[in-house]
Amino acid sequence: MTDSTDGRKDQAGAAAWSPAGLAAKAIGAFSKAAKRYRMEWWILVAGLIIIGTIVFMTIFPGIFTKFSPVDQNAGPQMVAPSAAHLMGTDNLGRDIWARVVYGSQTILGVAIAASLLSAAIGIPLGLISGFAGNWADKVLSLIMDSIYSFPGLILAIAFAAMLGPGVINITMAVSVVYIPTYFRLVRGQTLQIKEEPYVEASRAIGAKKKTILGRYIFPNVIATVVVVFSLNIADSIMTEAALSYIGLGLPAGIPDWGMDLSMGKKFLPSGMWWMITFPGMMIMTLALGFTMLGEGLAEILNPRLQEY
Amino acid sequence: MKRILSYLVARVVLTIPMLFVLLTLVFVVLRVMPGDPVSAMLGGHAPQSVIDAKKEALGLNKPLFAQYIDYLGQLARFDLGRSMILNENVITPILEKLPATIELTFSGLIVTLLVGIPLGVRAARRRRTGGDSAIRFFANITYCIPVYWMGLMLQMFFGVFLNVFPIAGRIGMRIDSSEFDRTGFYILDTLMKGKFLEFGDVLWHLALPSITLGLTLSGVFIRLTRANMLDSLKSDFVLATRARGVAENLVVYRHALKNALIPIVTMLGLQFSALLAGAILTETTFSWPGMGRLLLERIYLRDYPVIQGVIIIYALFVSLVSLLVDIVYAAIDPRVKL
Secondary structure (H helix, E strand, C coil), rough: CCCCCCHHHHHHHHHHHHHHHHHHHHHHHHHHHHHHHHHHHHHHHHHHHHHHHHHCCCCCCCCCCCCCCCCCCCCCCCCCCCCCCCCEEEECEEEHHHHHHHHHHHHHHHHHHHHHHHHHHHHHHHHHHHHHHCHHHHHHHHHHHHHHHCCCCHHHHHHHHHCCHHHHHHHHHHCCCCCCCCHHHHHHHHHHCCCCHEEEEEEECCCHHHHHHHHHHHHHHHHHHHHHHHHHHHHHHHHHHHHHHHHCCCCCCCHHHHHHHCCCCCHHHHHHHHHHHHHHHHHHHHHHHHHHHHHHHHHHHCHHHHHH | CHHHHHHHHHHHHHHHHHHHHHHHHHHHHHHCCCCCHHHHHCCCCCHHHHHHHHHHHHHHCCCCHHHHHHHHHHHCCCCCCCCCCCCCCCCCHHHHHHHHHHHHHHHHHHHHHHHHHHHHHHHHCCCCCCCHHHHHHEEEEEEEEHHHHHHHHHHHHHHHHHCCCCCCCCCCCCCCCCCHCCCCHHHHHHHCCCCCHHHHHHHHHHHHHHHHHHHHHHHHHHHHHHHHHHHHHHHHHHHHHCCCCCCCCHHHHHHHHHHHHHHHHHHHHHHHHHHHHHHHHHHCCCCCCHHHHHHHHHHCCCCCCHHHHHHHHHHHHHHHHHHHHHHHHHHHHHCCCC
């Protein structure tokens, strides 16, 4: 393409990189993909839109609301949703929409950090366990299976209670629950992949264990991990909110959807519906976004599922 | 029979390592983390000598490993120990609260199956129609609804706005539960004593919590039933049954569903721990006096033996259900030999 004597080719290239050209290309690729994947594709896109909107909200909260989430003079106490206060105000006179907007930072941050932490511990352990397959594998599998079969929330409650309130503590409590998820997935895949001919071949030409794990097994495992990661964030969102709902998560002063729900619960008998409706709806929407992303990815990556 | 027995024994023995791992984890976590029952009990201003005396009495001044060995020895004698805060055996509050949790969990499970299986079958029969999409959408939504929020919303609509269901407790304030409190399972107790009015009241209180718990888990079963029914409806034996002229409803429910049920039973075992987790949150939402509330109360008091006891009971509960599931599985699938 560096041949400058061919003017027409250059022109075509330039046109393709103009904004209009890019847009046309994107739309083309999009409709092609949409045709190919039908439903799954739309689920994925819908999930991405939900996540994108909420991520945007966490980065630029000031665009969405002029109130501070902790300002107790934002309005009169416990007023129903109105033009001035989109989602009403709570018992302390704080604007609920502002708390929803700023609260997204907490829940999204904790859920993503917790999922990353579980993956960072679970994936290497799963790789090593599946690859080594000796007594270490047996011990690790036993531990992980025990944790996995136990109700995760109870474990998270025990950890959160003992660690005390705090953003980092709640992240750790949530992540403990999901380490076995990654471990089991990666271990299972590793067991399968290490019997593949290409792994055998690399071993035959004298590749080191580290190379085999890092260059041949890990990249093949990661595709399924991506799907699970997205679904895992959805789960972590619900777990984080559950912990702070029962009063184990965060110190007062940090806006958080789960905490707002438990606050709203106290005023439920007096009919303050807006105090519980909106934070809960946000938890559901955010979890739904990540679930849709995960499900869309799963079906696109595994076309065999499309039959259903 | 002998085979079944040896299988059962093997299964029970296999749960011991699992209990052991969980116990060790909880034991270590409880003691490594800041805070202890003595300061939770006496407050921050007690003199050091009093604190030390109390710690000695509770055995908390021993090295961690010695405490751990003591505890294991105690467990081997099927003794959960005594509460560090209240003057009672650990098993006392657990036995008091366990029936409430079991009642809630099983009625939640019934709701889950009553919603999940028929909707899943319906979606499979109308594959790729509007009805199918609507059911699948419902399944996906319920999967993402936090169980406590579902509870709060139901409380708001049916408890506060319509005022037709109670929003807290297991039984009405005006009913004296000591009259029939024998097993702690109010459904059984009231029926055994022939107190039908009270029985109705118990069911009335149970309605919202079990619907809450059941609906949030139904999504998984809708999807699973649908997927398995699709397979089952496509199989040769269904074709053969249809060819014999068996009525369509019979084909679907008697023949196809029976085969699709096997993975559903397996899923039941897997989802049981989710059900227990959901039950804790439902208990919190509906002020239900069960194990979850006991756990949370004692966590604030740092009552180690009770916390450990509750966790052991939960773990036993999970293992017991998975054992039951295995037995049912073998019973309904003739291909599985124990």
